[in-house]
Amino acid sequence: MELLSTRKLEAYYGDSQALFGIDFEVEPGEIVALIGANGAGKSTFLKTVCGLLPAPREAIRFGGEAIGGLAPGSIVRRGIALVPEGRRLFPSLSVEENLKLGGYVRRAGPWKLQTVYRLFPRLQQRRAHPAVALSGGEQQMVAIGRALMSNPQLLICDELSLGLAPVVVKEIYQALGELCRDGLTAVIVEQDVAVAQRVSRRLYCMQEGRITLTGPSESLTREQISRAYFGV
Amino acid sequence: MLSFADTLVQGLLLGGLYALFALGQSLLFGVMRLTNTAHGDFIILAAFGAWSLSLLTGSPWLAMLLLLPLAFAGGYLLQRLVLNGTLGKDPMPSLVVTFGLAIIIQNLLQQIYTADPRSIDSGGLNTATFQIAEGLAVGALPLLIFGAAVALTAGLQLLFDRTDLGRAFRAVSDDREAAELMGLDHRHVYALATGIAFLLVAVAGTLQGMKTTVAPSDGPSLLLYAFEAVIIGGMGSFYGTLLGGMLLGVTQGIGFRIDPGWGIWSGHVVFLAALLLRPSGLFPRTR
Numbered sequence: 001m002e003l004l005s006t007r008k009l010e011a012y013y014g015d016s017q018a019l020f021g022i023d024f025e026v027e028p029g030e031i032v033a034l035i036g037a038n039g040a041g042k043s044t045f046l047k048t049v050c051g052l053l054p055a056p057r058e059a060i061r062f063g064g065e066a067i068g069g070l071a072p073g074s075i076v077r078r079g080i081a082l083v084p085e086g087r088r089l090f091p092s093l094s095v096e097e098n099l100k101l102g103g104y105v106r107r108a109g110p111w112k113l114q115t116v117y118r119l120f121p122r123l124q125q126r127r128a129h130p131a132v133a134l135s136g137g138e139q140q141m142v143a144i145g146r147a148l149m150s151n152p153q154l155l156i157c158d159e160l161s162l163g164l165a166p167v168v169v170k171e172i173y174q175a176l177g178e179l180c181r182d183g184l185t186a187v188i189v190e191q192d193v194a195v196a197q198r199v200s201r202r203l204y205c206m207q208e209g210r211i212t213l214t215g216p217s218e219s220l221t222r223e224q225i226s227r228a229y230f231g232v
Numbered sequence: 233m234l235s236f237a238d239t240l241v242q243g244l245l246l247g248g249l250y251a252l253f254a255l256g257q258s259l260l261f262g263v264m265r266l267t268n269t270a271h272g273d274f275i276i277l278a279a280f281g282a283w284s285l286s287l288l289t290g291s292p293w294l295a296m297l298l299l300l301p302l303a304f305a306g307g308y309l310l311q312r313l314v315l316n317g318t319l320g321k322d323p324m325p326s327l328v329v330t331f332g333l334a335i336i337i338q339n340l341l342q343q344i345y346t347a348d349p350r351s352i353d354s355g356g357l358n359t360a361t362f363q364i365a366e367g368l369a370v371g372a373l374p375l376l377i378f379g380a381a382v383a384l385t386a387g388l389q390l391l392f393d394r395t396d397l398g399r400a401f402r403a404v405s406d407d408r409e410a411a412e413l414m415g416l417d418h419r420h421v422y423a424l425a426t427g428i429a430f431l432l433v434a435v436a437g438t439l440q441g442m443k444t445t446v447a448p449s450d451g452p453s454l455l456l457y458a459f460e461a462v463i464i465g466g467m468g469s470f471y472g473t474l475l476g477g478m479l480l481g482v483t484q485g486i487g488f489r490i491d492p493g494w495g496i497w498s499g500h501v502v503f504l505a506a507l508l509l510r511p512s513g514l515f516p517r518t519r
Contacts, residue, residue, distance in 0.1 A: 050413060052409065052412070052413070071412075071417075072412040072413050072415070073412060073415040073416065073417055076413065076414065076415045077415060081413075082413050084410060084413065088407055088409075088410040088413075089410075090402065090403045090406040090407060090410065090411075091406050092402040092403075092405065092406050093399060093402055093403060093406070097399050097402075100396075100399065101399060101400075101403050101411070101414050101416075102414055104400075104414045104415045104416060105414070105415035146414070150414070150415070
């Protein structure tokens with residue numbers, strides 16, 4: 001059975017509709033990629049799943065339970081963690097304080113400070129630094145570590161590669177791949193279509209608030225994707 | 233020379249009291265950018281509360297102790313039921329609502345206690361002094377107030393920097409939405425901050441009532457000193473607030489020494505100079 005599913009999910013910013021009937025599924029242990037141009041609705045979709053935007057209760061199901069429109073805190077307690085676009089680290093907090101805050105809900109599981117430091121040893125050396133004083137790649141590690149501290153079943157990553165050097169992007173996705181081999185499930189939103197195709201098992205493409213293409217990542221052709229992406 | 237030392241010492245001690253007025257305001261601004269224009273009136277409300285409780289119990293210290301849990305609960309509920317609804321990008325709703333609260337408190341106090349000024353009986357502490365040198369004496373109560381201000385500043389800074397609660401305060405202050413994604417409920421965190429600010433208000437009100445007389449209409453002038461101390465010190469820094477209060481106190485002391493009509497005025501001049509020269513304050517912490 002799928003871990004996360006949405007059925008005919010719609011979302012609005014005030015009067016303007018941003019999502020039009022999104023059907024989306026993630027099975028346990030998968031990495032699913034979500035691609036699309038700027039303004040296609042990817043971030044809106046993630047925000048709705050995480051409880052930052054309202055949704056009908058039955059439109060989003062997680063682990064068999066209807067969770068649409070619950071408060072963000074209730075959703076992270078059920079096991080969905082978001083690595084937000086632009087990382088959104090807390091500037092007044094040190095690296096370690098940022099990580100500790102990620103564990104605020106005290107969900108049971110393997111992730112604690114030591115396990116995050118084992119995954120990203122560089123963070124341990126910098127634990128007392130202000131999180132925003134780190135390099136972009138290290139900040140992304142803090143953001144991932146912070147999300148893992150809530151011991152999620154499903155990790156949602158919004159634009160992990162944004163503003164990072166290709167070698168750092170590779171390192172980050174390698175870490176993510178290892179996590180998913182250990183049983184984590186992930187949804188990634190990615191600007192770089194080639195990266196999205198390489199790291200994911202299945203792929204969704206969005207355009208103007210609708211899903212325009214879905215299928216196994218490796219079997220989709222460049223033409224199919226570009227038609228779904230740009231609509232031409 | 234000694235008279236100058238006297239001016240300086242008395243000014244510093246007065247500054248301790250101003251810092252005590254200002255700490256709660258500094259906390260609210262640091263955590264949720266809330267400017268509570270009823271802050272001074274809440275201090276006066278606390279002073280009258282302590283006055284009544286001290287008549288009941290016979291001790292100002294017991295009165296303060298009893299007032300603390302009431303103040304915390306009052307602050308928590310005020311934030312949860314009223315002020316949380318006023319926060320947002322627009323500062324106007326919170327200003328209008330707290331301004332309205334100020335008027336309500338002043339009139340309520342006048343209705344219950346009349347306009348007569350009152351003082352909390354401190355058991356002679358307000359007149360006790362230590363003679364340090366010829367021409368230099370320090371009042372026991374001002375010294376105690378100063379000590380309380382320093383200790384509470386240090387305590388509040390420790391709470392902010394070192395504890396789980398302080399971490400939650402800083403996180404919601406930095407990025408409320410990201411903090412909610414971590415499972416923090418900002419309404420609860422804000423209410424805890426206001427509860428703690430009201431603990432400081434209770435201490436400040438009781439000590440003010442012991443040191444001098446309080447009347448229902450005194451709130452706005454206390455608010456002004458609190459504001460000035462917070463702004464001189466820099467928004468969101470508690471040690472800055474303490475120093476801001478002391479600078480204000482010393483300047484007023486020097487002003488009084490030159491001419492009795494200059495005291496308060498010279499404090500305002502230093503505040504205006506600070507606004508002109510360092511609008512972000514001496515030790516700004518908030519981003």
